[in-house]
Amino acid sequence: xxxxxxxxxxxxxxxxxxxxxxxxxxxxxxxxxxxxxxxxxxxxxxxxxxxxxxxxxxxxxxxxxxxxxxxxxxxxxxxxxxxxxxxxxxxxxxxxxxxxxxxxxxxxxxxxxxxxxxxxxxxxxxxxxxxxxxxxxxxxxxxxxxxxxxxxxxxxxxxxxxxxxxxxxxxxxxxxxxxxxxxxxxxxxxxxxxxxxxxxxxxxxxxxxxxxxxxxxxxxxxxxxxxxxxxxxxxxxxxxxxxxxxxxxxxxxxxxxxxxxxxxxxxxxxxxxxxxxxxxxxxx
Amino acid sequence: xxxxxxxxxxxxxxxxxxxxxxxxxxxxxxxxxxxxxxxxxxxxxxxxxxxxxxxxxxxxxxxxxxxxxxxxxxxxxxxxxxxxxxxxxxxxxxxxxxxxxxxxxxxxxxxxxxxxxxxxxxxxxxxxxxxxxxxxxxxxxxxxxxxxxxxxxxxxxxxxxxxxxxxxxxxxxxxxxxxxxxxxxxxxxxxxxxxxxxxxxxxxxxxxxxxxxxxxxxxxxxxxxxxxxxxxxxxxxxxxxxxxxxxxxxxxxxxxxxxxxxxxxxxxxxxxxxxxxxxxxxxxxxxxxxxxxxxxxxxxxxxxxxxxxxxxxxxxxxxxxxxxxxxxxxxxxxxxxxxxxxxxxxxxxxxxxxxxxxxxxxxxx
Numbered sequence: 001x002x003x004x005x006x007x008x009x010x011x012x013x014x015x016x017x018x019x020x021x022x023x024x025x026x027x028x029x030x031x032x033x034x035x036x037x038x039x040x041x042x043x044x045x046x047x048x049x050x051x052x053x054x055x056x057x058x059x060x061x062x063x064x065x066x067x068x069x070x071x072x073x074x075x076x077x078x079x080x081x082x083x084x085x086x087x088x089x090x091x092x093x094x095x096x097x098x099x100x101x102x103x104x105x106x107x108x109x110x111x112x113x114x115x116x117x118x119x120x121x122x123x124x125x126x127x128x129x130x131x132x133x134x135x136x137x138x139x140x141x142x143x144x145x146x147x148x149x150x151x152x153x154x155x156x157x158x159x160x161x162x163x164x165x166x167x168x169x170x171x172x173x174x175x176x177x178x179x180x181x182x183x184x185x186x187x188x189x190x191x192x193x194x195x196x197x198x199x200x201x202x203x204x205x206x207x208x209x210x211x212x213x214x215x216x217x218x219x220x221x222x223x224x225x226x227x228x229x230x231x232x233x234x235x236x237x238x239x240x241x242x243x244x245x246x247x248x249x250x251x252x253x254x255x256x257x258x259x260x261x262x263x264x265x266x267x268x269x270x271x272x273x274x275x276x277x278x279x280x281x282x283x284x
Numbered sequence: 285x286x287x288x289x290x291x292x293x294x295x296x297x298x299x300x301x302x303x304x305x306x307x308x309x310x311x312x313x314x315x316x317x318x319x320x321x322x323x324x325x326x327x328x329x330x331x332x333x334x335x336x337x338x339x340x341x342x343x344x345x346x347x348x349x350x351x352x353x354x355x356x357x358x359x360x361x362x363x364x365x366x367x368x369x370x371x372x373x374x375x376x377x378x379x380x381x382x383x384x385x386x387x388x389x390x391x392x393x394x395x396x397x398x399x400x401x402x403x404x405x406x407x408x409x410x411x412x413x414x415x416x417x418x419x420x421x422x423x424x425x426x427x428x429x430x431x432x433x434x435x436x437x438x439x440x441x442x443x444x445x446x447x448x449x450x451x452x453x454x455x456x457x458x459x460x461x462x463x464x465x466x467x468x469x470x471x472x473x474x475x476x477x478x479x480x481x482x483x484x485x486x487x488x489x490x491x492x493x494x495x496x497x498x499x500x501x502x503x504x505x506x507x508x509x510x511x512x513x514x515x516x517x518x519x520x521x522x523x524x525x526x527x528x529x530x531x532x533x534x535x536x537x538x539x540x541x542x543x544x545x546x547x548x549x550x551x552x553x554x555x556x557x558x559x560x561x562x563x564x565x566x567x568x569x570x571x572x573x574x575x576x577x578x579x580x581x582x583x584x585x586x587x588x589x590x591x592x593x594x595x596x597x598x599x600x601x602x603x604x605x606x607x608x609x610x611x612x613x614x615x616x617x618x619x620x621x622x623x624x625x626x627x628x629x630x631x632x633x634x635x636x637x638x639x640x641x642x643x644x645x646x647x648x649x
Contacts, residue, residue, distance in 0.1 A: 175366075175367055176371060178334075178336050178356075178365070179369040179430075181335075181356045182334055182356045182357065182359075182361060182362065182363045183357070184357040184386040184387055185357060185386055186357065193382075197373045198373060
């Protein structure tokens with residue numbers, strides 16, 4: 001067999017097993033963004049005209065964008081969502097780091113059972129949990145406030161972070177800490193000076209996940225919040241721009257687009273850490 | 285520099301005992317090697333000295349101080365781990381100075397100590413590197429440097445050489461010995477490699493199944509093992525063990541290995557063995573005391589004939605394997621003297637170095 005035939009064959013193979021699936025995947029992932037963008041900059045007349053191609057924009061307008069930012073409380077919703085997401089991520093990471101470390105490293109009576117129960121908590125679907133949680137929130141007078149979400153989101157974020165971080169802490173050799181403790185560190189010092197710096201990729205992954213989950217959360221936000229000025233982006237956009245059976249497609253799509261941009265930015269910032277956090281392992 | 289005293293030390297994990305009553309005194313500046321097969325409790329013992337394992341029962345003293353409930357950081361010890369446990373996010377300098385910085389030593393003092401240790405270990409140029417950029421041997425040195433800068437009461441080594449390749453291991457072994465000669469301090473060293481134990485130790489502690497089998501200096505351990513386990517563990521190739529019968533022959537005693545092999549017990553051992561006459565015992569002889577037929581240099585050397593099984597040339601010697609009454613026996617012969625497999629060969633055995641083992645207690649008589 002000649003060399004050129006061999007190269008041609010691997011190229012074709014790469015095309016079939018790599019480039020074509022990759023292209024399909026990227027297309028499927030990016031098409032919604034494309035659709036959001038073009039819908040948000042079309043005029044209503046063009047949007048509802050079935051004789052023109054829906055994939056092109058002939059007459060771009062920023063009227064829907066103006067409407068979203070000026071006629072709705074969109075910026076307030078973004079601020080609410082950001083605030084809720086940052087606080088609940090912060091709470092969950094704090095609890096997750098301590099809990100994950102304890103369950104990965106300390107052996108105490110019932111530690112295994114405890115970690116299994118945490119996992120089970122994570123498995124209870126929010127669609128069941130929101131009913132009792134509504135009672136809890138109104139008991140504490142938190143209904144229709146951002147604080148209700150800051151307390152509600154950690155109910156699923158904390159177990160999630162703990163489980164992700166248990167796995168990550170276990171990949172960090174125990175000897176590092178033992179050595180630090182012999183060198184003169186207390187357990188807390190060994191954790192702060194040795195384990196946490198090495199766990200940064202894992203902590204970042206947990207944080208990004210927690211942030212995204214809170215950013216996109218819909219059910220609790222829908223149930224707990226009622227005033228427009230308190231709403232988060234997912235609930236605000238769908239609640240205020242779909243009135244009865246009237247869909248304001250332009251501003252709706254503009255809201256979806258601008259609502260997903262911050263998450264995309266967060267991801268792209270940390271993508272490297274994020275990948276190494278998923279694959280784990282501290283290499284000596 | 286301090287003495288370490290271990291009294292009736294026990295450790296169990298739930299129902300499973302790991303260490304079952306150890307008594308040991310390690311003198312100031314002494315290099316003691318704990319050696320034994322995996323699972324014998326040597327590492328557990330070391331970790332109890334370090335404070336990384338809870339002590340189930342018993343007492344450990346470092347110097348005058350009972351340290352059972354003292355946290356590891358206050359025990360004034362340093363430990364070198366098998367995987368080195370270098371902090372990956374710190375440079376070599378930061379790794380070595382970590383303990384000193386925690387103790388809030390003045391900066392110039394820290395710098396001085398790190399430079400001194402780096403000089404001893406010849407790692408001066410590596411101080412700004414990170415562990416990832418070091419070779420196995422260099423990491424090993426840094427791990428030792430981190431222990432040396434602390435100037436602790438005692439050094440603990442947990443199988444520090446087993447991650448190195450064979451050549452580097454021999455080199456580092458010599459180096460550890462040199463360092464101990466320069467930095468006099470008490471050392472407790474755990475290994476499963478009996479050669480490491482022999483070469484490094486002032487005294488060897490052989491452990492098996494959670495108990496100490498014998499404590500002795502290397503040569504004494506080799507010449508006068510206390511139990512069958514020690515006899516078989518120390519020395520390579522291992523000592524030969526053959527079932528035998530001890531009988532009286534007129535005034536003396538003889539060992540019968542098989543119908544054709546009847547060996548006289550040296551006269552100076554007769555009183556020691558007299559009580560065991562006519563019993564089934566285990567005969568032990570090291571391969572180097574079982575050679576090709578040689579001119580006798582003492583009265584206790586005797587000859588016998590056996591069929592050669594397998595030959596293993598080692599260069600300096602050839603190992604001759606044979607079978608005596610079902611037991612595999614290894615002899616150490618001069619390369620040019622050996623016969624081919626299947627042929628009869630004459631051997632000389634030096635009965636001065638024989639051992640007799642009581643199979644009931646497994647103790648050497």
